[in-house]
Amino acid sequence: MSGGATTTRVVTSLTNPTVKAVRALHMRKARQETGLFLVEGLKSVAEAVDLGRVPRILLHAEAADHPLLQRAAALAGETLIVSPAVLAKISRRDNPQTVLGVFEQAFTPLSALDPGASRCWVALEAVRDPGNLGTIIRTVDAAGCGGLILIGECCDPYSVECVRATMGSVFAVPIAKVDAEAFIDWRTTWPGAVVGTLLTAEADFRAAIYRDPTLILMGNEQAGLTSQLAAACDVTVKIPMRGRADSLNLAVATGVMIYAATG
Numbered sequence: 001m002s003g004g005a006t007t008t009r010v011v012t013s014l015t016n017p018t019v020k021a022v023r024a025l026h027m028r029k030a031r032q033e034t035g036l037f038l039v040e041g042l043k044s045v046a047e048a049v050d051l052g053r054v055p056r057i058l059l060h061a062e063a064a065d066h067p068l069l070q071r072a073a074a075l076a077g078e079t080l081i082v083s084p085a086v087l088a089k090i091s092r093r094d095n096p097q098t099v100l101g102v103f104e105q106a107f108t109p110l111s112a113l114d115p116g117a118s119r120c121w122v123a124l125e126a127v128r129d130p131g132n133l134g135t136i137i138r139t140v141d142a143a144g145c146g147g148l149i150l151i152g153e154c155c156d157p158y159s160v161e162c163v164r165a166t167m168g169s170v171f172a173v174p175i176a177k178v179d180a181e182a183f184i185d186w187r188t189t190w191p192g193a194v195v196g197t198l199l200t201a202e203a204d205f206r207a208a209i210y211r212d213p214t215l216i217l218m219g220n221e222q223a224g225l226t227s228q229l230a231a232a233c234d235v236t237v238k239i240p241m242r243g244r245a246d247s248l249n250l251a252v253a254t255g256v257m258i259y260a261a262t263g
């Protein structure tokens, strides 16, 4: 398959229309309007291509030359060679990656998730920190979980910060988003255990019965799990806090729970 247009002269201007459009993807409004998102680094771009995703736009530095980049460029709708200063402005970093890709967002409808496809799934209520969300997406991928369900007002999994933290796993993990009422309704059809996490729970997480497929439910960074969602769980558990800290970081707690559920 051959790719789209390639600009062979080096683009140095921030007013170039493609550069402007790619920079705008730092804003949630632009991502919502276009359905696109920005991915930094050849590793993540190559991961996307491996999974059958086609870059809409590819930008790279003049010296960047790698078989994986050539493969991505052959597919891309548009390829631009850009100056280091333009890469730095787009990435908002002093030492930017030399390859950037723009891809289509791909949320999965809740109805398309197959609970039997994995022993473990994760649902997050109102996650707010993109670094936490990206780390959780990476952990869900690494542990072989089936996917991630975002409940309520969550931060955007396709923000640049979140995608950066996923290290390419954003392409490998099915992500659904849903409001609390629709989740509670859908949860009634769940064939395995629904295990919620609460600092005030009686049960130790190691004592819970994780009946496959287990759906782990994690709460918001500040407020924890709402009583509405805690009531929708078969059981709620806590991870013991032995020092002075009163809770674990959300992403760390999610990792502990995933490995408890999958052994």
Ligand SMILES: C[S@@+](CC[C@H](N)C(=O)[O-])C[C@H]1O[C@@H](n2cnc3c(N)ncnc32)[C@H](O)[C@@H]1O
Pocket: 197, 198, 199, 217, 218, 219, 220, 221, 222, 223, 224, 225, 237, 238, 239, 240, 241, 246, 247, 248, 249, 250, 253, 254
């Ligand atoms: C930073 S904690 C929330 C703290 C919040 N102040 C509260 O009272 O729940 C964010 C989420 O991480 C999980 N979490 C953190 N530490 C935990 C623990 N020790 N046991 C169970 N879940 C925990 C829960 O899902 C929690 O909702």
